Amino acid sequence: MARPALIVHGGAGPVPEAERSLRQAAVDRARDVGWSAIGQGALAAAVLAVRHMEDEPLLNAGIGACLNSDGVVELDAGVMEGADLRAGGAACLRDVRHPIDLAVAVMEDGRHVLLAGEGASRFARERGVEMADPSIFITDRKRQELIEGADTVGAVARDAEGRIAVAVSTGGRVGKLPGRVGDSPLPGAGFYVDDRFGGVCGTGLGEAFIRLGLARVMVIELQHGVDAASVAKGAIDYLGQALGAPGGVILVPRDGPPQAVFNTPAMPWAMAQ
Numbered sequence: 001m002a003r004p005a006l007i008v009h010g011g012a013g014p015v016p017e018a019e020r021s022l023r024q025a026a027v028d029r030a031r032d033v034g035w036s037a038i039g040q041g042a043l044a045a046a047v048l049a050v051r052h053m054e055d056e057p058l059l060n061a062g063i064g065a066c067l068n069s070d071g072v073v074e075l076d077a078g079v080m081e082g083a084d085l086r087a088g089g090a091a092c093l094r095d096v097r098h099p100i101d102l103a104v105a106v107m108e109d110g111r112h113v114l115l116a117g118e119g120a121s122r123f124a125r126e127r128g129v130e131m132a133d134p135s136i137f138i139t140d141r142k143r144q145e146l147i148e149g150a151d152t153v154g155a156v157a158r159d160a161e162g163r164i165a166v167a168v169s170t171g172g173r174v175g176k177l178p179g180r181v182g183d184s185p186l187p188g189a190g191f192y193v194d195d196r197f198g199g200v201c202g203t204g205l206g207e208a209f210i211r212l213g214l215a216r217v218m219v220i221e222l223q224h225g226v227d228a229a230s231v232a233k234g235a236i237d238y239l240g241q242a243l244g245a246p247g248g249v250i251l252v253p254r255d256g257p258p259q260a261v262f263n264t265p266a267m268p269w270a271m272a273q
Protein backbone atom coordinates (compact mmCIF):
# COMPACT_ATOMS: atom_id res chain seq x y z
CA MET A 1 0.00 0.00 0.00
CA ALA A 2 1.26 3.50 -0.86
CA ARG A 3 0.41 6.62 1.07
CA PRO A 4 -2.01 8.71 -1.05
CA ALA A 5 -0.95 12.27 -1.83
CA LEU A 6 -2.14 15.14 -3.99
CA ILE A 7 -0.50 18.42 -4.91
CA VAL A 8 -2.19 21.14 -6.94
CA HIS A 9 -0.87 24.46 -8.29
CA GLY A 10 -2.49 27.52 -9.80
CA GLY A 11 0.41 28.85 -11.88
CA ALA A 12 3.67 30.69 -11.40
CA GLY A 13 2.79 33.91 -13.21
CA PRO A 14 3.20 37.36 -11.65
CA VAL A 15 0.03 37.65 -9.58
CA PRO A 16 -1.31 41.10 -8.65
CA GLU A 17 -1.04 41.45 -4.85
CA ALA A 18 -4.82 41.91 -4.54
CA GLU A 19 -5.49 38.57 -6.24
CA ARG A 20 -3.01 36.44 -4.31
CA SER A 21 -5.23 35.25 -1.50
CA LEU A 22 -8.18 34.75 -3.87
CA ARG A 23 -6.05 32.56 -6.13
CA GLN A 24 -4.78 30.61 -3.15
CA ALA A 25 -8.36 30.01 -2.04
CA ALA A 26 -9.22 28.76 -5.55
CA VAL A 27 -6.30 26.32 -5.43
CA ASP A 28 -7.32 25.16 -1.94
CA ARG A 29 -10.81 24.42 -3.27
CA ALA A 30 -9.33 22.43 -6.16
CA ARG A 31 -7.19 20.43 -3.72
CA ASP A 32 -10.32 19.60 -1.70
CA VAL A 33 -12.25 18.54 -4.82
CA GLY A 34 -9.37 16.35 -6.02
CA TRP A 35 -8.67 14.86 -2.60
CA SER A 36 -12.31 13.88 -2.16
CA ALA A 37 -11.89 11.64 -5.24
CA ILE A 38 -8.58 10.01 -4.27
CA GLY A 39 -10.44 6.79 -3.42
CA GLN A 40 -11.39 6.56 -7.12
CA GLY A 41 -7.71 6.59 -8.04
CA ALA A 42 -4.91 9.00 -8.90
CA LEU A 43 -6.25 9.84 -12.35
CA ALA A 44 -9.69 10.84 -11.04
CA ALA A 45 -8.16 13.00 -8.29
CA ALA A 46 -5.75 14.86 -10.59
CA VAL A 47 -8.32 15.37 -13.34
CA LEU A 48 -11.08 16.59 -11.01
CA ALA A 49 -8.74 19.08 -9.34
CA VAL A 50 -7.75 20.51 -12.74
CA ARG A 51 -11.32 20.43 -14.04
CA HIS A 52 -12.33 22.50 -11.02
CA MET A 53 -9.59 25.04 -11.71
CA GLU A 54 -10.78 25.40 -15.33
CA ASP A 55 -13.89 26.96 -13.79
CA GLU A 56 -12.06 29.35 -11.44
CA PRO A 57 -12.07 32.67 -13.34
CA LEU A 58 -8.92 34.01 -11.65
CA LEU A 59 -6.80 31.09 -12.84
CA ASN A 60 -5.38 30.91 -16.35
CA ALA A 61 -7.23 27.84 -17.61
CA GLY A 62 -10.70 27.40 -19.07
CA ILE A 63 -12.97 30.27 -18.02
CA GLY A 64 -10.99 33.46 -17.46
CA ALA A 65 -7.89 32.33 -19.39
CA CYS A 66 -5.53 34.83 -21.00
CA LEU A 67 -6.06 36.16 -24.53
CA ASN A 68 -3.87 35.60 -27.57
CA SER A 69 -2.78 38.41 -29.91
CA ASP A 70 -6.16 38.25 -31.68
CA GLY A 71 -7.99 38.68 -28.36
CA VAL A 72 -9.16 35.06 -28.42
CA VAL A 73 -8.79 32.32 -25.78
CA GLU A 74 -6.93 29.22 -27.04
CA LEU A 75 -6.56 26.45 -24.50
CA ASP A 76 -4.13 23.53 -24.05
CA ALA A 77 -4.37 20.55 -21.67
CA GLY A 78 -2.56 17.30 -20.99
CA VAL A 79 -2.87 14.17 -18.88
CA MET A 80 -0.71 11.12 -18.16
CA GLU A 81 -0.88 7.91 -16.13
CA GLY A 82 2.34 6.48 -14.75
CA ALA A 83 1.31 2.82 -14.70
CA ASP A 84 1.61 2.24 -18.44
CA LEU A 85 2.80 5.67 -19.66
CA ARG A 86 -0.54 6.43 -21.34
CA ALA A 87 -0.79 10.12 -22.24
CA GLY A 88 -3.20 12.51 -23.96
CA GLY A 89 -3.00 16.15 -24.97
CA ALA A 90 -5.23 18.69 -26.67
CA ALA A 91 -4.08 22.06 -27.95
CA CYS A 92 -5.36 25.32 -29.46
CA LEU A 93 -8.92 24.65 -28.35
CA ARG A 94 -11.46 27.45 -28.72
CA ASP A 95 -14.74 25.70 -28.10
CA VAL A 96 -14.17 22.77 -25.75
CA ARG A 97 -15.77 23.45 -22.38
CA HIS A 98 -13.24 21.46 -20.35
CA PRO A 99 -9.93 20.96 -22.18
CA ILE A 100 -8.84 18.38 -19.59
CA ASP A 101 -11.85 16.21 -20.55
CA LEU A 102 -10.63 16.18 -24.14
CA ALA A 103 -7.07 15.30 -23.07
CA VAL A 104 -8.51 12.32 -21.17
CA ALA A 105 -10.57 11.31 -24.22
CA VAL A 106 -7.44 11.44 -26.43
CA MET A 107 -5.56 9.30 -23.91
CA GLU A 108 -8.38 6.78 -23.60
CA ASP A 109 -8.83 6.55 -27.36
CA GLY A 110 -5.14 5.66 -27.53
CA ARG A 111 -4.47 6.16 -31.26
CA HIS A 112 -2.66 9.47 -30.83
CA VAL A 113 -1.10 11.51 -28.03
CA LEU A 114 -1.85 15.08 -29.14
CA LEU A 115 -4.71 16.62 -31.12
CA ALA A 116 -4.90 20.31 -31.98
CA GLY A 117 -7.28 22.94 -33.32
CA GLU A 118 -10.20 22.09 -35.61
CA GLY A 119 -9.46 18.35 -35.66
CA ALA A 120 -9.34 18.28 -31.88
CA SER A 121 -12.74 20.01 -31.72
CA ARG A 122 -14.21 17.55 -34.21
CA PHE A 123 -12.88 14.62 -32.19
CA ALA A 124 -14.36 16.20 -29.04
CA ARG A 125 -17.81 16.45 -30.65
CA GLU A 126 -17.63 12.87 -31.90
CA ARG A 127 -16.68 11.65 -28.43
CA GLY A 128 -19.49 13.58 -26.74
CA VAL A 129 -17.11 15.92 -24.89
CA GLU A 130 -18.98 19.06 -23.82
CA MET A 131 -18.51 21.98 -26.21
CA ALA A 132 -18.93 25.70 -25.50
CA ASP A 133 -19.34 28.98 -27.29
CA PRO A 134 -15.84 30.57 -27.29
CA SER A 135 -17.29 33.70 -25.64
CA ILE A 136 -17.89 31.89 -22.34
CA PHE A 137 -14.15 31.80 -21.64
CA ILE A 138 -14.05 35.60 -21.55
CA THR A 139 -15.47 36.88 -18.28
CA ASP A 140 -13.60 40.18 -18.00
CA ARG A 141 -11.83 41.12 -21.23
CA LYS A 142 -9.95 44.03 -19.65
CA ARG A 143 -8.54 41.83 -16.89
CA GLN A 144 -7.73 38.96 -19.24
CA GLU A 145 -5.85 41.30 -21.60
CA LEU A 146 -3.76 42.52 -18.71
CA ILE A 147 -2.68 39.17 -17.25
CA GLU A 148 1.10 39.46 -17.21
CA GLY A 149 3.03 36.51 -18.59
CA ALA A 150 0.56 33.78 -17.80
CA ASP A 151 -0.09 30.72 -15.68
CA THR A 152 -1.16 27.14 -15.84
CA VAL A 153 -3.06 24.90 -13.46
CA GLY A 154 -1.88 21.41 -12.65
CA ALA A 155 -2.19 18.48 -10.28
CA VAL A 156 -0.19 15.36 -9.47
CA ALA A 157 -1.79 12.57 -7.42
CA ARG A 158 -0.64 9.25 -5.94
CA ASP A 159 -3.27 6.74 -4.81
CA ALA A 160 -3.19 3.91 -2.30
CA GLU A 161 -2.17 1.45 -5.05
CA GLY A 162 0.89 3.55 -5.81
CA ARG A 163 -0.52 4.74 -9.14
CA ILE A 164 0.53 8.27 -10.02
CA ALA A 165 -1.23 10.59 -12.48
CA VAL A 166 -0.76 14.15 -13.65
CA ALA A 167 -3.20 16.59 -15.24
CA VAL A 168 -2.59 20.11 -16.56
CA SER A 169 -4.58 22.85 -18.28
CA THR A 170 -3.73 26.36 -19.45
CA GLY A 171 -4.58 29.39 -21.52
CA GLY A 172 -0.87 29.60 -22.36
CA ARG A 173 0.96 32.91 -22.55
CA VAL A 174 -0.78 36.25 -22.88
CA GLY A 175 -0.54 37.78 -26.37
CA LYS A 176 0.73 34.52 -27.89
CA LEU A 177 0.42 34.07 -31.63
CA PRO A 178 -2.73 32.26 -32.71
CA GLY A 179 -1.84 28.58 -33.13
CA ARG A 180 0.97 28.64 -30.58
CA VAL A 181 1.22 25.44 -28.55
CA GLY A 182 2.98 25.50 -25.18
CA ASP A 183 4.48 22.82 -22.98
CA SER A 184 1.27 21.97 -21.15
CA PRO A 185 -0.18 19.45 -23.63
CA LEU A 186 3.26 17.91 -24.33
CA PRO A 187 4.38 14.91 -22.27
CA GLY A 188 8.05 15.25 -21.39
CA ALA A 189 7.91 19.06 -21.52
CA GLY A 190 5.12 20.32 -19.24
CA PHE A 191 4.38 17.04 -17.44
CA TYR A 192 5.55 13.45 -17.14
CA VAL A 193 4.91 10.50 -14.86
CA ASP A 194 6.23 6.99 -14.39
CA ASP A 195 4.87 5.09 -11.38
CA ARG A 196 8.28 3.57 -10.71
CA PHE A 197 9.78 7.01 -10.00
CA GLY A 198 7.21 9.80 -9.69
CA GLY A 199 5.19 12.43 -11.52
CA VAL A 200 5.82 16.11 -12.27
CA CYS A 201 3.97 19.09 -13.69
CA GLY A 202 5.31 22.52 -14.66
CA THR A 203 4.17 26.08 -15.13
CA GLY A 204 6.05 29.00 -16.63
CA LEU A 205 7.53 29.88 -19.99
CA GLY A 206 6.40 26.93 -22.08
CA GLU A 207 9.00 27.45 -24.79
CA ALA A 208 11.72 26.93 -22.16
CA PHE A 209 10.11 23.77 -20.76
CA ILE A 210 9.87 22.39 -24.31
CA ARG A 211 13.48 23.25 -25.20
CA LEU A 212 14.79 21.64 -22.01
CA GLY A 213 12.41 18.65 -22.07
CA LEU A 214 12.20 19.55 -18.43
CA ALA A 215 9.51 17.20 -17.11
CA ARG A 216 11.25 14.18 -18.63
CA VAL A 217 14.62 15.29 -17.25
CA MET A 218 13.10 15.48 -13.76
CA VAL A 219 11.71 11.95 -13.89
CA ILE A 220 15.05 10.62 -15.18
CA GLU A 221 16.73 12.24 -12.19
CA LEU A 222 14.26 10.52 -9.85
CA GLN A 223 15.08 7.27 -11.68
CA HIS A 224 18.77 7.86 -10.95
CA GLY A 225 18.05 8.19 -7.25
CA VAL A 226 18.16 11.95 -6.78
CA ASP A 227 15.84 12.89 -3.90
CA ALA A 228 12.56 14.60 -4.80
CA ALA A 229 13.33 17.95 -3.16
CA SER A 230 16.65 18.23 -5.02
CA VAL A 231 15.03 17.26 -8.32
CA ALA A 232 12.40 20.00 -7.97
CA LYS A 233 14.91 22.64 -6.93
CA GLY A 234 17.44 21.52 -9.55
CA ALA A 235 14.83 21.80 -12.30
CA ILE A 236 14.00 25.39 -11.41
CA ASP A 237 17.71 26.27 -11.13
CA TYR A 238 18.27 24.73 -14.56
CA LEU A 239 15.30 26.64 -16.03
CA GLY A 240 16.71 29.91 -14.72
CA GLN A 241 20.38 29.28 -15.48
CA ALA A 242 20.01 27.67 -18.91
CA LEU A 243 17.33 29.92 -20.37
CA GLY A 244 16.63 32.68 -17.85
CA ALA A 245 13.02 31.55 -17.76
CA PRO A 246 10.36 31.98 -15.08
CA GLY A 247 8.55 28.93 -13.81
CA GLY A 248 7.54 26.47 -11.15
CA VAL A 249 7.14 22.73 -10.74
CA ILE A 250 5.19 20.35 -8.55
CA LEU A 251 6.29 16.77 -8.02
CA VAL A 252 5.03 13.61 -6.33
CA PRO A 253 7.69 10.92 -5.94
CA ARG A 254 6.94 7.22 -5.73
CA ASP A 255 7.32 7.47 -1.93
CA GLY A 256 7.47 10.50 0.29
CA PRO A 257 5.85 13.92 0.36
CA PRO A 258 5.02 16.16 -2.62
CA GLN A 259 7.31 19.07 -3.51
CA ALA A 260 6.71 22.53 -4.98
CA VAL A 261 9.43 24.96 -6.14
CA PHE A 262 9.23 28.16 -8.21
CA ASN A 263 11.42 31.14 -9.12
CA THR A 264 8.60 33.67 -9.55
CA PRO A 265 7.17 35.93 -6.82
CA ALA A 266 4.32 33.50 -6.19
CA MET A 267 2.84 30.16 -7.15
CA PRO A 268 -0.30 29.25 -5.21
CA TRP A 269 -0.22 25.55 -4.39
CA ALA A 270 -1.86 23.18 -1.92
CA MET A 271 -1.45 19.57 -1.00
CA ALA A 272 -3.04 16.75 0.97
CA GLN A 273 -1.60 13.47 2.14
Ligand code: ASP
Nearest residue numbers: 150151152172182204206
Ligand atom coordinates in the same frame (compact mmCIF):
# COMPACT_ATOMS: atom_id res chain seq x y z
N1 ASP B 1 3.37 26.89 -19.37
C1 ASP B 1 2.28 27.62 -19.95
C2 ASP B 1 2.54 27.81 -21.40
O1 ASP B 1 3.62 28.22 -21.77
C3 ASP B 1 1.97 28.92 -19.33
C4 ASP B 1 2.40 29.13 -17.90
O2 ASP B 1 2.38 28.21 -17.10
O3 ASP B 1 2.74 30.27 -17.54
O4 ASP B 1 1.64 27.60 -22.17
